[in-house]
Amino acid sequence: MAINWYKYASPASFYTLAGKMVPFFAIIAFGLLIAGLYIGFFVAPTDFQQGEAYRIIFIHVPAAWMSMFLYVVMAFWAGIGLAFNTRLSSMMATAIAPTGALFTFLALWTGSLWGKPMWGTWWVWDARLTSELILLFLYIGFMSLQAAIDDPRRADKAGAIIALVGVINIPIIYFSVQWWNTLHQGASVSVTQAPTMAATMLTGMMVMVFASWMYSIAVILKRVRVIILERESHTTWVAELREKGAL
Amino acid sequence: MKPRHKKLAVITAGVAALGFAAVLVLNAFQSNLVFFFSPTQVIAKEAPIGKNFRIGGLVEEGSVNRGEGTTVKFAITDTSETIQIVYTGILPDLFREGKGVVAQGKLDDNGTFVADEVLAKHDENYMPPEAALALEEAAKAQKASLTQ
Numbered sequence: 001m002a003i004n005w006y007k008y009a010s011p012a013s014f015y016t017l018a019g020k021m022v023p024f025f026a027i028i029a030f031g032l033l034i035a036g037l038y039i040g041f042f043v044a045p046t047d048f049q050q051g052e053a054y055r056i057i058f059i060h061v062p063a064a065w066m067s068m069f070l071y072v073v074m075a076f077w078a079g080i081g082l083a084f085n086t087r088l089s090s091m092m093a094t095a096i097a098p099t100g101a102l103f104t105f106l107a108l109w110t111g112s113l114w115g116k117p118m119w120g121t122w123w124v125w126d127a128r129l130t131s132e133l134i135l136l137f138l139y140i141g142f143m144s145l146q147a148a149i150d151d152p153r154r155a156d157k158a159g160a161i162i163a164l165v166g167v168i169n170i171p172i173i174y175f176s177v178q179w180w181n182t183l184h185q186g187a188s189v190s191v192t193q194a195p196t197m198a199a200t201m202l203t204g205m206m207v208m209v210f211a212s213w214m215y216s217i218a219v220i221l222k223r224v225r226v227i228i229l230e231r232e233s234h235t236t237w238v239a240e241l242r243e244k245g246a247l
Numbered sequence: 248m249k250p251r252h253k254k255l256a257v258i259t260a261g262v263a264a265l266g267f268a269a270v271l272v273l274n275a276f277q278s279n280l281v282f283f284f285s286p287t288q289v290i291a292k293e294a295p296i297g298k299n300f301r302i303g304g305l306v307e308e309g310s311v312n313r314g315e316g317t318t319v320k321f322a323i324t325d326t327s328e329t330i331q332i333v334y335t336g337i338l339p340d341l342f343r344e345g346k347g348v349v350a351q352g353k354l355d356d357n358g359t360f361v362a363d364e365v366l367a368k369h370d371e372n373y374m375p376p377e378a379a380l381a382l383e384e385a386a387k388a389q390k391a392s393l394t395q
Contacts, residue, residue, distance in 0.1 A: 045375030049341060054373060119366045120339030126282040134268050141264035148260060165265060172272075181282045181303060183349055188371040197373040 011088050011228045012237045018221040025221070029214035036211050039204035047201075056114045058204055061189075062212040064107035067135060068170050070100035070216060074142075075167045078160035090156035091231065093163060094146060095224035099216050101139035108132060119183060127176035128184035131169055138166040152231055283349045286328040289360075296354055302330060303349040303368060311344055323348060334362040341367035 008014050040058035047054040074096040081090030111129070112122045123129065142162050149155035177186045189195045195202050229247070232238050241247050283303030284294035294300050304323035312320040318335045332350055342348060347368035352361045374382075 045377075047373050048376040048379035049346075049369055050373075057373070118339070118341055118369060121364075121366055124282070124366070130271065134271055137264070137268055137271075141268070145260060145264065162264065166268070169268075169272075181284075183282055183366060183368055185369055185371045188373060196371050198375055198378060201373050 009086060009088055011091070011232055012235075014088055015225055015228045018225050022218050022221050022225075025214050025218035029211055029218055032207055032211035032214060036204055036207035039200065039207060044201045044204045045198060050118055053114065053117050056110050057201075058208050060107060060110040060114060061205055062208045063103045063110060064132070065209060066212045066216060067100060067104035067107050067132070068173055070096055070103060071135060071138070071163075072167065072170055074100055075163040078156070078163040081156055082160035082164075087153075087156075087231070088228075090153075090160070091224055091227045092220070093159065094156070095220045095227055097139055097143050097146075098223070099219055101136060101143065103212070103216075104132065104136040104139055108136065124183050126182040126184060127180045128173065128182045131173040131176055134169055135166075135173060138162065138169060142166075285325040286323060286330045287325055289330055289354070290328045299351065299353055301349050301351045302332075302360055303347065304330075306342070306344050306346060306348055308344045323350070331359045332362050332365075333359055334365050336363075336365070338365055339367040341369055 008017055036058065040055055044055070044058075046052060074093045077089045077096070078093035080086060081093060108129075111132075115124075116122050142159050145162055146155040146159045149158055176182060177184055188197050189202065189205075197205070229238060238247075283301035286302065286304050288294050289296075289302055294302070302323065304325045307322040307324045307329060310320075310322035314320060316335070317337060318333065319338065320331065320333050322329045322331050324330075332352075334350065334352075342365065347370065349366045349368050350360065350362035351364040351366075355361050
């Protein structure tokens with residue numbers, strides 16, 4: 001059986017599909033969050049160097065990963081929207097930005113809270129911290145630019161250019177700790193090497209990473225539904241929903 | 248406002264945002280991409296001697312000498328060169344012999360680095376204390392078997 005994927009590129013059918021998916025992802029996100037926090041705070045052992053303070057890793061690392069990953073996904077959808085003029089892709093990009101900005105802020109904030117007791121400072125202008133701060137400005141720039149343009153199709157195009165130009169920052173963030181001397185330490189978990197973390201610690205962190213994924217999917221789908229309704233409010237299918245009292 | 252004026256304003260805003268990001272990047276490139284210099288670089292005069300700069304390395308084992316008040320003298324090394332550091336102030340909790348630090352300050356005439364800030368640089372290893380102890384003992388045993 002061939003699935004007609006193009007059907008779901010239409011905002012009307014995607015609106016219904018996303019509506020069915022949101023509760024599913026939300027429930028998984030909630031379950032993983034509880035499990036991850038439990039492992040992080042009660043099961044994972046104390047660290048030999050940092051004592052209990054290292055436990056902020058269970059929020060810091062998932063937030064930092066999501067902040068970078070969501071940016072790439074946002075730029076991808078924005079680029080597709082720009083290239084093929086597909087409305088839904090651009091709406092996806094717009095829906096991703098606030099969640100990406102939230103995770104970027106969380107990564108910076110928890111990093112600062114962690115830096116003070118461990119490094120002895122809230123903030124330093126090293127390559128890792130600076131490039132992550134630029135990521136926050138890119139998200140905010142994308143959102144404010146789109147908000148400043150009344151015509152949504154033109155807002156999509158302008159935002160797509162910022163999103164695409166900013167992608168260059170992602171490898172800079174990721175490799176900053178290898179390319180330059182930084183105060184921030186290197187990666188504990190990477191594709192090419194065995195993780196340098198005790199197994200329970202790693203489990204807790206990965207569960208939190210999956211929780212963040214599920215949370216992001218749920219919230220972004222929910223947000224894209226609202227954007228679809230807003231932009232399609234003049235169409236007959238939205239009018240029909242309104243008549244049925246489904247809105 | 249005519250539509251084309253609006254478009255112009257939008258483009259200007261976008262360019263300004265990108266410019267701001269680029270300025271931050273370049274600024275970081277200029278003075279901070281090298282967040283610290285190693286003792287070897289300092290000895291080779293690659294660091295901006297005479298200005299404030301940061302120096303990073305491991306605290307040499309047995310070099311920490313606590314003086315009067317909160318003045319501490321210690322040496323940092325990158326295993327090939329060593330620089331003496333003097334610092335007055337509170338050291339971070341993770342400051343330990345054999346562990347990484349980054350100090351900010353200036354070289355004096357005697358080649359001693361007078362620091363006004365000392366930050367701890369920890370590594371990316373996380374493990375329970377028992378595991379760290381086991382690793383340490385394994386390393387000791389290996390060393391002992393090598394020297395026999």
